[in-house]
Amino acid sequence: MIKELLIYPDERILTPCTDVRIFDSKLWDVIENMKDTMEANNLDALSAIQIAIPYNIIVIKHHGIYKEYINPRIIRVDGKMQNIESTPYYPNIEQNIPRHGSISIIYDDRHGNTHTALIDDPWLSGTIQRKIDYLFGGTFLAKLPKAQRDMVIDTLAKGGIVASEEICPLFSPKDYFVSFADKLLILSALSLLAPLTTWGKNHIAAIIMAKNIFLISVVLIMIGFFFFAQWQAKRYKQCTSCQIGNNIGVIVKRFVAVAILGIASYFILG
Amino acid sequence: MARVIVMGGGVSGHTAATFAKKWLGKDHEVVVVTPNARWNWIPSNIWVGVGEMTKDDVTFELAPVYHKAGIDYRQAKALGIHPEGGSTHGDKPYIVIEYTGQGKEGQKEELTYDYLINATGPKLNFAATPGLGDANGLGEFTVSVCTADHAEHANHELQKIFEKAKHSKQTVLIGTGHGMCTCQGAAFEYIFNVEHEAKKAGVRDNLDIKWISNESFLGDFGIGGLHMKRGGYAASSRLFAESLFSERGVNWTIGAAVTQVEKGKAHYEQLDGTTGVIDFDFAMLIPPFAGVGLKAIAKDGTDITDQMFAPNGFMKVDANYAAGAYENWKASDWPKTYQSTVADNVFAVGIAFAPPHPISKPMKSPSGRDIFPTPPRTGMPSGIIGKTVAHSICDKILKGKNAHLHEASMAHMGAACVASAGKGLTNGTAAALTVYPVVPDFETYPGLGRDLDYTFGEIGLAGHWIKHILHHMFIYKAKLNPGWTLIPE
């Protein structure tokens, strides 16, 4: 039976797979479905997870012959090469991926008998490595430098795949956290002017107390802000202003301000 | 008045004995038979092995603690169990012990019991691989960090290598010393602590650090790997481990059984049948574990060791040992009450019980050599099992023989593990991992066999702080200082 292929951004591809433990007709059906799907889509290689079956199964068509690798593990590697690769998961994307020229693997056949093989055909070796990445919950993009990975994701996103609800909100409730924290910081800064006044000791002590409470509150608000922002970032994946780096920046700035005010007040207010 | 004997004062035995005494009070007797004079918080031995802690930091004298608790402490090693009685004791079961301290070294004694807990942990089976360590444990060619003494010795040798590395290239090999080792976690911690210390000592550039293990993929850890949620999806510990090894510049050889060690050379065979030799200047290879070799003797004097113990020397308990091949393994094969198959007043806890089967996929090289991790039983499960069995026994004593046995299956138990990757208050790191359950349960959680909501992993400084706090917390707890029962296992 021809199955539907997982295509970006379907996150099921990131599911790590389990070993096959029972070698019976169910397994053989999965393998047949994989082959049918490969024929229908004109593919040379497929991992079971690419048709949403989270088991360690790979089928590869090499020189017209189907090879089945169940529970494969790479035991040894040798040599390096740059492999130009594409995969149906990221349609129309080709990338140069670092791979090993030759690998030694151990795997089971469809009856559960274990075999080992030294694979030094560069095409087959590279293909097995790419398919095994899928089994462990990764795609080939994980092997690319971050900048390049972002570029690929960007290109894919511009291809119209981004769903409309993922557009970044212009205003978000998390801004309330920031604005409230900033107000507290300004009030705390004002407290440093207290020695210039002629107020009595008691007044000044109360001001110092309030300032301390404000500073601690800022820290707590920022922790709250962090969790809220994290939760929000999960909802808006494409939103750059929701990204963790920005949020950390916001938090670090306020923490620095708290530290400076704390130190300054120690010296000024005693 | 009933007497409970606990053989082995390690993590699980100490937990069982202290809780049993607390629950039984003055009316019943709790005896601990253990050959060591000091209690050792084993996970911190890693830091002794790199000179960041001393033996005194990770051990304390047992006698005063047991004295305070009212536990009868015998510094002795158990030799055999007579579950049906015999000798001068009639039907009363007893054990034979041989003192190793308290001024009675070498003396033998017979101790009768009403309930017996076997918590004797592992025998460090160096002899399984020729050239690995020696009979006394302190290796000639390789070192170990499994006991505080071994770790001290390891550090001594390591410092020599650091000294040499100031002038010349040195190779450090760390990992497992046999095809069927467990405890990859300890070797994992050690390799990254050595790497961290080498950086601090300014000799990292002259040190080639290599990893060798029997795992079929990096990050298996004897539990078939684990999967953690990352931004809404699961990531495999393989990606996590490979990334850490690369970042820290550690080379790896996996699916490998060390078959023989000579001076400066480790011979190995890999799952694909290749054999090879790694040259080293310093090697810390974990030995495989076996049971400590207790004998079991029937009333008429016949040896029933093979009924009471599995061939590897671990005690058979209420597990399903007949599960057969990998495909038939079930979570329900794992023991729940830890009651011996031979005597219903004998229990085995911690590493001492025989697991029904491995957790990782069993694998063989073409020559037929088994190369895969055997199941680990880490500190947290060991402690929980010890406490659960103590609970069962106390109920039997206090509520009557038919009291219900408490259950603690590793298939319903998580493990929280913090693996140090370098010590330091502001530059230390550790990987904090939890898995739930330890033994994958494919019936309850189809697919991965684990509950992803309770399985996670992360590396950072926070993990190191936790590890350091745990060190103090567990030693505090083991010393039975005020509030000790509030600290979880």
Place this chain on the structure above:
Amino acid sequence: MKEIEKRIKPYDANFTTMVPTAFVKAMRTCVLWQIIRFIVINLKMLVVVRKSH
């Protein structure tokens, strides 16, 4: 040569592996961030410990 490049030599097992970016590595020892993680990890571990008893 960057620290990472120094470590990755030809024919090593690890050259095809992803390595964390400088940012990720800095966060691992950033005290402020780690204080937050400290709280979170402790809570998560407590949940697992509770569930196991």
